[in-house]
Amino acid sequence: MNLRIAVSLIILALVLLAPFYVYLPALLIAILFFPLFLEGIILALLIDSLYGGKSFFFGFPLGMVATVIIIMLLPLRKYIRFNA
Amino acid sequence: MKTNYHPRNRGRGSFQKKAFIAILVCIFGTAFFYIAKGTLVRAASPVWQGENAISRRLNFTVNFMRSKADLVKENHELRERIESYDLLLISCRLLSDSKNSLLSSLGRTAVSGGISAAVLAHPPKTPYDTLIIGAGESDGISVERAVALPEGPKIGTVFEVFGRESKVLLYSAPGRETMAVLERHNVPVALIGRGGGNFEIHLPRDVEIEMGDKIVSPDLDAVLLGVVGDVEVEPTDAFKRVLVSGPANIHTLRFVTVLP
Numbered sequence: 001m002n003l004r005i006a007v008s009l010i011i012l013a014l015v016l017l018a019p020f021y022v023y024l025p026a027l028l029i030a031i032l033f034f035p036l037f038l039e040g041i042i043l044a045l046l047i048d049s050l051y052g053g054k055s056f057f058f059g060f061p062l063g064m065v066a067t068v069i070i071i072m073l074l075p076l077r078k079y080i081r082f083n084a
Numbered sequence: 085m086k087t088n089y090h091p092r093n094r095g096r097g098s099f100q101k102k103a104f105i106a107i108l109v110c111i112f113g114t115a116f117f118y119i120a121k122g123t124l125v126r127a128a129s130p131v132w133q134g135e136n137a138i139s140r141r142l143n144f145t146v147n148f149m150r151s152k153a154d155l156v157k158e159n160h161e162l163r164e165r166i167e168s169y170d171l172l173l174i175s176c177r178l179l180s181d182s183k184n185s186l187l188s189s190l191g192r193t194a195v196s197g198g199i200s201a202a203v204l205a206h207p208p209k210t211p212y213d214t215l216i217i218g219a220g221e222s223d224g225i226s227v228e229r230a231v232a233l234p235e236g237p238k239i240g241t242v243f244e245v246f247g248r249e250s251k252v253l254l255y256s257a258p259g260r261e262t263m264a265v266l267e268r269h270n271v272p273v274a275l276i277g278r279g280g281g282n283f284e285i286h287l288p289r290d291v292e293i294e295m296g297d298k299i300v301s302p303d304l305d306a307v308l309l310g311v312v313g314d315v316e317v318e319p320t321d322a323f324k325r326v327l328v329s330g331p332a333n334i335h336t337l338r339f340v341t342v343l344p
Contacts, residue, residue, distance in 0.1 A: 016131050019208035036102055038109050045110075049117040049124055051210035053253050054243060060114050062211075067110040071103045 008039040015047055023047070031069055035077055041066045122246040125216065129249055132204040132216070136338075187304065198341040199223055200234070204249065206337050213257040213279050215240065217340060220248045230343040237308040237331035238301060242342060252340070255309065256281045256330055264309050266291075267298040275299060275309060281330035283310050286323045299328055 007030050014023035024047075031040040044066035048059060057064045117124070201219035210216070219225050225245050231252045232238045240254035255262045260277035271291055275283040287293060297312040310328035317324035 016128055017135055017209075020211035021208060024211065036106070038106060041106065041109050042113055045113045045117045046124070047211070049121045050128060051205065051212060051214055051216070053212035053214045053251075053257050055212070058114060058118060060117065063110055063114055063117075067106050070106050074099050074102055 004034055004037070004039065007034070008043065011043055012046070015043065015050070020051075027066070028069075031066065032073065036074070037070060040070060121244075122249075125246050125249050125251075129204055129216075129218070133202075133218070136202075136204070198232070198343045199225065200339055200341050201225075201250075202339055203337045207254075207280060207334050213254040213277065213281070213334070215252040215254065215334075215337065215340065217250050217252055217342070218248065219342060220246045220250050222248055225250050225342055232307070232341050232343055233332050233337075234339055234341055235332075238343075239330065239332070239334070239340070250342075254281070254330075254334065256283055256334070262309065263302050264299045265302050265306070266293065267300050267306075268293065272302065273299065275328065278327075281332075281334040282313075283328040283330070285326040285328060287326055289317055289322060289324050291324075293324070293326060 011023060011026050011030060014026055027040055027043055027047075031037045034040075041063055045060055045063035048062045052059045052062075055061045199219055201217040201223070203215055204218050205216040207213055215231070217231075225242055227242055227245055229242045230238050231240050231242060238255070240252045240257075242250050243253045244251040253260065254277070255275060256277040256279060258277055258279045262275045262277070262283075264273050264275045265271065266273050266285075266287075269292065271287070273285045273287065275285060278284050283299075285299075293312060293315055295312055295314065298308060299310040299312070300306040301309055308331045310330055312326055313329040314327040315324055316327070
């Protein structure tokens with residue numbers, strides 16, 4: 001649990017300070033690594049609200065993509081061995 | 085042993101429950117972040133300002149540590165560049181004067197002035213080719229106002245305004261279409277944003293175009309929007325694909341002007 005919070009805080013710092021090619025892969029890896037990483041949806045929505053342009057899903061496309069990835073990973077989770 | 089449940093269904097129920105939770109988080113999160121957008125940008129603004137200040141300071145320190153020979157060489161190069169820019173400036177002034185006199189003879193005036201703003205966040209920090217600038221409603225900024233570089237070329241429009249910050253959508257945002265004119269033959273073109281300060285144009289293969297050709301805005305000011313970087317054409321295609329780079333490196337922007 002502590003690891004999840006620590007990783008979320010690190011990604012939050014990256015979102016504010018690092019380029020997108022650092023924080024987006026970090027977010028994806030965290031979503032793959034932790035089971036049901038709902039914090040990932042929150043972080044994706046934060047990225048959309050801070051930097052988002054005019055796009056689909058009320059300007060929150062990344063939040064929707066993160067949700068879809070998390071849901072798609074649910075049945076695959078048992079085949080992924082590195083999950084925490 | 086007799087069991088009263090179906091273990092095979094347990095997994096499916098759990099999946100539905102978890103998927104439902106994820107969708108709920110997404111919906112309520114979207115509503116929350118949509119409402120709190122301005123507050124979040126305001127809260128993050130000191131972090132961006134601090135980071136910009138630190139990176140400038142770091143740059144200064146790195147420059148300070150460079151060798152004397154490097155500095156002499158750079159100084160020499162910069163002097164040469166200044167001389168060429170002086171000549172360019174004189175010719176630009178002449179052009180500007182003749183343009184203004186032409187406009188005044190037509191009863192029109194060139195747009196001048198605007199609000200200068202510091203760039204708080206720019207690509208590659210922002211993934212969608214947006215800028216966050218340090219001027220907002222309190223500074224008289226409103227939605228749809230054009231944003232230009234201090235040197236003149238337009239780069240985008242304001243699309244969201246908060247108290248002291250605004251969001252600018254660059255013309256190069258993926259999928260964004262901007263009307264422009266190919267200066268060589270005054271051909272009207274649609275600049276399609278491709279992200280990272282780059283554009284794409286599709287032209288009939290008969291239209292003559294070369295690397296370095298300028299793309300300007302279709303209004304009276306005819307400000308620079310981009311420069312042709314590459315032309316791709318296949319022998320079987322009726323159209324050619326022209327790749328255009330923006331007038332400035334959007335990754336190093338520090339100040340912009342919001343036009344009236």
